[in-house]
Amino acid sequence: MTRSPAATRRSRHLGGAGAVVRRRLLVAGPVLVATSMGMFALGAASPIDPAQQYAGAAAFTADPENLAQIRANWGVDDPLPVQYARWVTNLLRGDLGWSTSRHEPVTSVIAARAGWTLLLVGTALALVLVASLLLGSLAAYRRGGLFDRGLRAVAYAIASMPVFWLGLAAIALFALALGWLPAGGLTDITATRTSWGDVAHHLVLPVVVLAVSQVPWFVLFVRDTVAESLRDDHVLAARARGLPGRTVLFGHALRTGLLPFLTLIGTHLPELVGGAILVETVFSLPGLGAVTVQAALGSDFPLLAAITVITTTVVLAANLVTDLAYAAADPRVRLDG
Known part of the structure; x- marks a missing residue:
């Protein structure tokens, strides 16, 4: 056959x-x-x-x-x-x-806190992807305009700010000055049980701070790749056929620019994890980040070694998944090459 x-x-x-x-x-x-x-x-x-x-x-x-x-x-x-x-x-x-610092098995320490770190990193990454794709595409479509120049200026300014400084500034403004959001923790001090609504309310600031600290490079990358895609022949042909600008931007140019964007996600994952460590410390979240800092200060090498090996494994696995996803999105890519 x-x-x-x-x-x-x-x-x-x-x-x-x-x-x-x-x-x-x-x-x-x-x-x-x-x-x-x-x-x-x-x-x-x-x-x-x-x-x-x-x-x-x-x-x-x-x-x-x-x-x-x-x-x-x-x-x-x-x-x-x-x-x-x-x-x-x-x-x-x-x-x-x-x-040696927490007087319990390392497995128990990691199991009790890994979920909160994954929730923080996963939610922040989702926010980064949505914001960078939207803002970067609009900046590319209006390349050279006021929106494009202003967005790039803000992106470069944010990229120069340490994530812990962004966290402290967010606490000072939104928690202490305005009183809109809690300054840290996962629940209110007077809470007798943990509810998802309370947790979501307390995670708003940490998630936004972590996302804002990572979004500049994603925005700039999307802006450049989409701007280049707008000059491709198939995009120019779509414009010549009189298709609406929204369709040309999101239906043609953005789809082409998404392929290299997948690689950027894999390469920036270690930086995202590193930022989560500082964010959890600033906002007193019970995740792996705060435990890592405490282990370093207490010279708890068994806990530090285990977290480092696990983090390295996750990063290596994420890079592999990124390569496979890139090849799946573009059949022209030869994996065996």
Whole structure:
């Protein structure tokens, strides 16, 4: 039975996707190993005794034999290669270690807070995509006009502001001066239970601040790509046929400019995660960002290492998904090339 040309092209495309996944996995392995080794080396180089850190203030009056027993149980005095191999083995089993600053398993710390971070990052990313596609397209359509020049000036100004400064300014204006929104947390102080309405009200400022801090580069990118697409032959032909400007802009030029936009999302994901860490700290949100800062201040290397490895894995996976989505959106892209 002879296969149709469309089926043959689809089979080749799927085969190319498998090749991309295999190549990315070959790259991800060394990256994750290097990341884990770097974090483990930082923890090993720390002058802080994990046993004393675990004991806290009681370490000053604790029996040295008890502290020595804790070190022996944790294998702190074993050779570094042995410690690293044991840590990686436990990591592969799902045992991320014990948080010395929070006195609970690292798995429990991450599981209790990852959802809030994902909610913050996901909502902010959705807001960034909608705002950048709309504003960037309008600026490209009115390229050189007052709206275009004003939007670029605002974008460059916002891009020069640190995200924590934007957060503090938003709190000072909308929470303290105007009293429109809460300054932080997920619920009111007097609340006896957590409701989604209360959470949504408290997340308005953090989400908007995180989105505003990331949107300038997306807006400028969309503006440039759509402006270039407006000069393509098929867009000029659509204009010549007398199609409305809205149809030409969103139905032809924007669709062409969306392809490179997918790549931008993957490359800016680490910056979005980094901004979420600062936003959660400023607004006292119980996500992974605030825990990461607390772990760094408390030299909690098991928690820091686990969060770093997980974040690296998520970024690598997001870049892979971005490449596959780009190829799916444009069949002309050869994945096996």
